Amino acid sequence: MLLQQQLRGLQSAGDDHIDLTPMVDTVFQLLTFLLLTYQVSSEAAVSMPEARHGVGVDEREAAVLTIAPPSGPEGSALVYFGLKADPERQLLDDEAIAEAVEQAVVSGKQRVVLQADAAVPHGEVLRVAGAAARVEGVSIHIGVEESGSRRGP
């Protein structure tokens, strides 16, 4: 009995470390959940209008046209091919728009996303959409932002 009591005392004296297995399991659960639910969205160069019922379009399947507000009250909207308002990639007329969309279709992108600024006139958006629709087989999508995710004023 002396031996038994001694061993029990020694065993209880050594139980001073924390088992981290449950914490690791919980962390992996959180990581798995976030990996499955997280969707990376692009940052456009313009401030797009908000919408709650938009659907996601894979950037590998879509050609993006950025439409910025016109420089003057009577001017035409500035159209760029891609996510950024790069002057080197500006599309000056409808023919350039159609040609750019056609090249994107050749590379396998059947969707055209129009990321238009919220202040762009509706007629300019229809004009660009009409120019892109000249290419057969494309679908037109209006780029929006998630409702409540707008930054700044």
Add this chain to the structure above:
Amino acid sequence: MAEWDLFHLETMQVERGLTAEAVAAGLKAGRIGLDDLARPAGSSETWRRIAEIEALKPRPVQAGPQAEPKRPRVEPAGPRAAQKDRQSARGGEVEAGGKEGRMRRSEPEPTVPIEPLSGPLSTSIVLDDLGEMQRLAPGADPSVLRVVREDRRQERALREAMSAEDLGGRAEAEAVAVWDPLAEDQEAAEFTLAERGGTGKEEDLDLAAMVDVAFQLIMFFMVTASTIYFKSLEIPPPDPDREKTAQQAPSVARPLDELMENNILVEVDASGQIQVDHEPIPPEMLVAKMRAAREASGRTAMLLMADLRTPHRNAVRAYDAANEIGLEIKVGRPSLGEE
């Protein structure tokens, strides 16, 4: 010469076949205590304390210096052995106890002649003074076991010293040294379970491999899942030739009333004012109004006639409302006559 079986209280071991002289020597050396139990060898008599047995109790002779006999402690072999070996460097010194017969001071013990067991195997198996059987070759000198005995005696001394230190002090060691015979059975059962838990606790599972695999999976999914998505609203592609056709043949343009037969008409002017079926409504009522119009007339499409100068956000509001209700979207372009 009468032989005795001896039961050590502290070690819980039985020594058999000891002569009275061996017992006396053990008492003098401190290996045997007066509280240890003894009975004639091979008999089934009741165990009695040595102090109560006339033949074994020591003569009333003045003992030497106040050296308290030492009681060796025995630890069971197993996982604890490694821990004890680690602590063996502390030496065999033990804190002197205040009570008699509890804490012993380590001292070199004199050798004790080996008493062989009686029987046909006595020439090959002997019981040493520590109560453990030692196999001896036939005809061999039992003195060869002296080295083994010394080692084992030192080992026991060290175990006693280590157990006393591990107990955290003299008081706790004294508490552990008390033997409660009434709780022996229960504690024996608990000890069995505790021993299993103790040995299981030693088997730690190495999680490093699992963590590495998990991180590999995480990196794989992060790389493959890093796809950019554009949030968008799909609209029907405008007819690029519709405006030209309307200019060439104004009759192609259809009146709004005719279009309202199959479509819910939503008009937006340049300032952002909204009308549903020619009825002005506030923007926040757009969804409810369109839903009511659908339920009332069964129309499943929305025709958006927005002024070309109205900001794009107003048109998107109409698109979003149509998607919320599930209406088909049709985009009209006001004819030149109506602008």
